[in-house]
Amino acid sequence: MTDVMERLKAAGYEAVIGLEIHVELSTASKMFCDSAVTFGEPPNTHVCPVCLGLPGTLPVVNETAVEHTARIGLAVDCDIAGFTQFHRKNYFYPDMPKNYQISQFDLPICIDGDVLVELEDYERRVGITRVHMEEDTGKLIHIGKGGRIAQADYSLVDFNRAGTPLAEIVTEPDIRTPEEARLFAQKLRSIVLHLGVSDCNMEEGSMRVDGNCSIRKAGVTELGTKTEVKNMNSFRGLARALEYELGRHLDLIEEGERVVQETRHWDANKNLTTSLRSKEEAHDYRYFADPDLVPLELGTDWIDAIRRDLPELPDEREARLMQKFGIPAYDARFMTQSKAHGDYFEAVMASFGDGKTASNWMMGELAAALNAVSLDIENSPVEPQGLARMLTLVKDGTISGKMAKAVFEEMFKTGQSADKIVEAKGLKQISDPSAIAALIDEVMAANAPAVSEYREGKKQAFGFLVGQCMAASRGQANPGLVNKVLREKLDAS
Ligand SMILES: [Zn+2]
Known part of the structure; x- marks a missing residue:
């Protein structure tokens, strides 16, 4: 058990952790237009009127992205909804030209699954609340000190990533330790890799794991105030960030202070989290059904065909x-x-x-x-x-x-x-019995006192003689054969 988990236990608390995992789906084109999905290309070279949000354009759903998301849902034992809809998630941050992101709200494509995580001496079944589809945002680069928009002199935006299809996997708050969180995320990655629907590269951001955590007195059913941690780009980082955050919660509570619900940024170099923004509630996003996209009705035949073809x-x-x-x-x-x-x-x-x-x-x-x-x-x-x-x-x-x-x-x-x-x-091992026998004869002749000691019952002389044989062959004698033949010769007389 780690230090923080021991401290929590000693103080009578337990950790409650849930994860939100985004994976970029491996499709040729974006979620709602035919711009190519790329990585590391010159900025704003893979954009079109649709993903730039120009007036009068209409999104069209990428069928492969829907299939890939359904594959993930089926692989984590979710039910696939027969009726699913896209919503607009409205927010004020300049990484999306439309000022909203097309996502899913109360009618996601997959619900109610689970994944079994195997630990050294127990198992944890982690519920999957939902797997839904959405589009990725563009990338901002903030110029000036701090690397954040608030302190920047100006910011540059690259819309190549805007509109890339994403599946978001949301777990129930079933995870109890940072180690379970790490193993869950690894297992989910392995599942998605076996499905072949994403390359799940955490360093390049094609898999992003956010962690929600809180602590509560053991045995209590209601949840404590949670914080969300972002910006972990490795599995180890995920565990360390949660570890840090749980320790911070306990410090606050022990000092008589309150945990504030907020989103926090993991700094892997400094090994700590800092406040990013107060945590939004769903109503802050003013979700409404996207009037440009009709709901999808997924037939049983379509779902069964995907299920049958799972690898x-x-x-x-x-x-x-x-x-x-x-x-x-x-x-x-x-x-x-x-x-x-x-x-x-x-x-x-x-x-x-x-x-x-x-x-x-x-x-x-x-x-x-x-x-x-x-x-x-x-x-x-x-x-x-x-x-x-x-x-x-x-x-x-x-x-x-x-x-x-x-x-x-x-x-x-x-x-x-x-x-x-x-x-x-010239590393070939000497495994020719007659060559080994000749070698042993030489070693025995040159080490007569050790041979006598062995024969008088000092069995530890055996190891010394084996060592001499190996040295004489410059390590090339077959050790098993040396042992066998040497013992035969020593015991023979
Ligand atoms: Zn486009």
């Missing part, structure tokens, strides 16, 4: 990997944290038979090497076939487990194959 999802894949490759639940969960991890593992297993060994390498050396250079597994310099080949060389005794680490490091650095590296560096 394998992380929970099913986890069960299949355990069953098919004999790996434990922990490993299977690691392999299903993203679609790419599962695909990598299955590609290794296509030419290597030992699931647990492959998973150990992926969770150990490979994960550490990728992490050290901030690469995703999709971009690993060691491809699955290459790793499978290297593991085969260990299995057939060509190289030892210890050499394998050096070979892997070299593969990762140079992209060369294991065979090439073993050949070039």
